[in-house]
Amino acid sequence: MSEKQKKATAYWKENVRYLFILLAIWFAVSFGASILFKEALDTIKIGGFKLGFWFAQQGSIYIFVILIFVYVRLMNKLDKKYGYND
Numbered sequence: 001m002s003e004k005q006k007k008a009t010a011y012w013k014e015n016v017r018y019l020f021i022l023l024a025i026w027f028a029v030s031f032g033a034s035i036l037f038k039e040a041l042d043t044i045k046i047g048g049f050k051l052g053f054w055f056a057q058q059g060s061i062y063i064f065v066i067l068i069f070v071y072v073r074l075m076n077k078l079d080k081k082y083g084y085n086d
Contacts, residue, residue, distance in 0.1 A: 007082055007083075010082070011078065011082045011084065014078055015075070015078060018071065018074050018075070018078070019071075022067045022070065022071055025063075025067060026060070026063060026064055026067055029055070029059065029060055029063045030055075030059075030060030030063070030064075033052070033055035033056075033059060033060070034052060034055045034056030034059070034060060035056075037052070038052035038053075038055075038056070039052070040052075041055060
């Protein structure tokens with residue numbers, strides 16, 4: 001395997017690792033906060049709405065958008081690390 005292929009393989013392994021970590025965070029927030037921990041979160045209110053309901057309706061979407069920005073930042077660093085930042 002050439003040096004270029006090794007670099008590309010390492011790049012994609014790291015990229016996939018980032019994807020799995022960020023998707024796991026999103027799953028934990030969207031599934032955990034809006035379903036598993038709903039009862040505990042419903043004791044807190046934001047703007048008159050129970051926090052469990054808020055996470056089910058809005059929170060997981062906000063977290064997803066934040067994770068998109070985190071992914072962009074991570075990929076910019078990864079691109080620089082492997083020399084793909086043309």
